[in-house]
Amino acid sequence: MNNRTAFVRLQGNFKGRGIIAIMSDKTIPCPCGRQHHKQIVSFEKCCARYLDHYDLTPAPDAQSLMRSRYAAFVLEREAYLKATWAAEHRPPVIDFDHKVKWLGLEVKRHREIDAEHAEVEFVARSRLNGRATRLHEVSQFIKRDGRWFYVDGAFA
Ligand SMILES: [Zn+2]
Numbered sequence: 001m002n003n004r005t006a007f008v009r010l011q012g013n014f015k016g017r018g019i020i021a022i023m024s025d026k027t028i029p030c031p032c033g034r035q036h037h038k039q040i041v042s043f044e045k046c047c048a049r050y051l052d053h054y055d056l057t058p059a060p061d062a063q064s065l066m067r068s069r070y071a072a073f074v075l076e077r078e079a080y081l082k083a084t085w086a087a088e089h090r091p092p093v094i095d096f097d098h099k100v101k102w103l104g105l106e107v108k109r110h111r112e113i114d115a116e117h118a119e120v121e122f123v124a125r126s127r128l129n130g131r132a133t134r135l136h137e138v139s140q141f142i143k144r145d146g147r148w149f150y151v152d153g154a155f156a
Contacts, residue, residue, distance in 0.1 A: 031074035032067035032105050047071040051080045058148065059084070062118035062141035063110040065148045070124060074102045086142055086149040101127045116143040121156055 030046035047068040050059045059065035065084055072080040076096045085091075103125040110120040117140070124135045139153040 031071040031102065034067060043071070051075070051077055054080055054083050058146075062112070062120050062148050063107060065141060065150065066107065066120040066122060066139060067105065069150060070105045084148075084150055086151045089152050097128070099128055103127060117141070118143075118148070
């Protein structure tokens, strides 16, 4: 994928969100907020590879999957969210609320329960109609055929 394509795609995704997409994938900070040396990693170097190529490049662990799914919510990537949702829990349609402005993600804790089960605790902050909301959830993940899937979550 060249940068021109990436630019157009991100512009489409950010439309109406008050973000002027004059940056390429190389400079857009990843919505998941992952840091390296106290700098937010670019979308390209972070979650883009999973969102764009989930058939070939699945997220390698539950925390990466959780982060990439948050990025997919921000960017309204329904196909990715469905592809990474355990089939028995996957909703037929994902309703994005365009009025929700996602403000950030904080992964509090993550642990592998065993080789096929993992848990990630996170806080996702958003704003709706001027009101700040804090979603504090413990999410369950399962590994099937070498890929991690989101199962479900409970409020912490
Ligand atoms: Zn990311």
